[in-house]
Amino acid sequence: MKYSNFFLPTIKDAPSDAEIISHKLMIRAGMIKQSSAGIYSWLPLGLLVLKKIEQIVREEQNNAGAVELLMPTIQSSDLWIKSGRYDDYGKEMLRITDRSGREMLYGPTNEELITDIFQSHINSYKDLPKNLYHIQWKFRDEVRPRFGVMRGREFLMKDNYSFDLDENEAKKSYDNMFKAYIKTFIRMGLTPISLRAETGPIGGNLSHEFQILAKTGESTLYYDKKLETLNPETIDPNKLQSFYAAVDDQHDEKNCPISNEDLKISKGIEVGHIFYFGTKYSDKLNAFVQDKSGKNVPVHMGSYGIGVSRLVGAIIEAYHDEKGIRWPLEVAPFKVSIVNLMPEDQDCATKSLEYYEYFMKNNIEVILDDRICSIGKKLSDNELIGIPYQIIIGKRDLKDNLVEIKNRQNNESEKISSSSLIDFINNKLIK
RNA sequence: CGGGGAGUAGCGCAGCCUGGUAGCGCACCUGGUUUGGGACCAGGGGGUCGAAGGUUCGAAUCCUUUCUCCCCGACCA
Known part of the structure; x- marks a missing residue:
């Protein structure tokens, strides 16, 4: 979605x-x-x-x-x-x-x-x-x-x-x-x-x-x-x-x-x-x-x-x-949220879409936040709706081939190389 | 069902006491500037003031009736 x-x-x-x-x-x-x-x-x-x-x-x-x-x-x-x-x-x-x-x-x-x-x-x-x-x-x-x-x-x-x-x-x-x-x-x-x-x-x-x-x-x-x-x-x-x-x-x-x-x-x-x-x-x-x-x-x-x-x-x-919901994985409306901080940037858009299409194809419920709005609003909305795994994609990190992955259940984030993201999510979601 | 409170723009509220052009913040629309934490500047749209009746030259404001919603209590998935 x-x-x-x-x-x-x-x-x-x-x-x-x-x-x-x-x-x-x-x-x-x-x-x-x-x-x-x-x-x-x-x-x-x-x-x-x-x-x-x-x-x-x-x-x-x-x-x-x-x-x-x-x-x-x-x-x-x-x-x-x-x-x-x-x-x-x-x-x-x-x-x-x-x-x-x-x-x-x-x-x-x-x-x-x-x-x-x-x-x-x-x-x-x-x-x-x-x-x-x-x-x-x-x-x-x-x-x-x-x-x-x-x-x-x-x-x-x-x-x-x-x-x-x-x-x-x-x-x-x-x-x-x-x-x-x-x-x-x-x-x-x-x-x-x-x-x-x-x-x-x-x-x-x-x-x-x-x-x-x-x-x-x-x-x-x-x-x-x-x-x-x-x-x-x-x-x-x-x-x-x-x-x-x-x-x-x-x-x-x-x-x-x-x-x-x-x-x-x-x-x-x-x-x-x-x-x-x-x-x-x-x-x-x-x-x-x-x-x-x-x-x-x-x-x-x-x-x-x-x-x-x-x-x-x-x-x-x-x-x-205090920031919002933290859905347990089993009942979450989406398992993964791709938060594209910069939809107008070509690299961010391409990378976001690449992940999105992969998840869609593999039946991993995903929402792609492709809205054009301020970064703060985007991040706080995503915290509010509480999707368990949030992939945050921005120009700054992407330059170094990094994406941020945030676990909403414990609010820990880490930066990983953009090429290992799919494996990372698969490991989390496939038991 | 007993007690208390509230209805004014999508949301949050002010105005009511003491009647006289319906306001503020957020959201929304347009243009521009921004771009890793709800950003900024300029311009703009949106209201039968919950409803009905009454008092008055004039009612969001005063009076009466009514509807709705919320909170506390007793009761329940």
Whole structure:
């Protein structure tokens, strides 16, 4: 992508509405534009990141054996009346009346719909287990949307639903998802902390929430330091669930089961939540299968959510500095940015284009900053949008056949010979 | 939903108290000078002052109503 052809409206001053750092940076970096309270347009740069995160979530779901489908945003009230949640959900549910006077709603979650889909096609224990997910926009009419995309009213969520014959099997599905969640967040460069959680309005009796560490996080976490250094290849959900972790209002210093040496205290942001809720919805919505003995039994269900759009903000909260965003490589909108300080200089233009074409040809996501503007603006914009590797090309260095390469993750730069640049980047990006 | 605050150019704000030609900085456009850290000089465009009603010779400014947005708290991916 050439910057001159892209749509990347960076701004120097964030609007006074924006309060937290990720919100400010997302606006300044031209990632989002607010449309109304808690509702945002995703501009090209923001969309690239959102899609990256979505894709990682998708791949890890698929790896864990979940199957993707897509349910609508607009639902009829019928199923919600059956499940009893049409009234329970209250004002947080956006209700809509269609032209023929039917009561519709913009889905805040999908337990009802998925259970209905399941029950109309699955009748035998032989078809179990099943685990279905979708990545779809949700709407919850929060009393107080805030913090940009971290707490929007409209938000993109991955939610999936597991169906099992009995509690024992359901716990296996639960643990399977538990493990997939840890892997998903680690892949994004984050440190996930899993906590035993209240089940809330979804109901049920087993639940964990997943927070990621960020200095600016909303909640204070107390946890076993072993949770910080997990190897995604060797996760044992049962063992992990036994490690101590609590949010501040649950933490009790006197009764804390682990030693002070093992206890860590950090700030976190909730990005995922999983529930096992047994037969709560299958009972009400007739999701029964015949077991071996021919008896009709309600299936045991779990549901699992990841806030995809929230993660964009959460990752920025975890990775930024005073100059802007520092994207982890896996979610970065571009891997490499070629910053041509002097587009009007023939040598700079030629060299920049040479690199650009190489990266394009080799499917390394690259943005070429070919704008004609002051050097300071160019450098600071690039710091703001936080591309992991920035190749800075200027007349001065190029005379000596040098280019500067800046690693935005640790802000270290070095000058290397222009002929070794391609090898340098390849070594960094190909593992 | 309780408490507080704000709507004036794309963004950040001043003007309002004490009514009288709608301003400043950044951004934008034109020309020129610059060229390794948001550069400089000159010229220029852009506003139904959130909306409706009222008071007045005259309203961004005073009064009434209303809409929107933000912050703190209770609640959530």
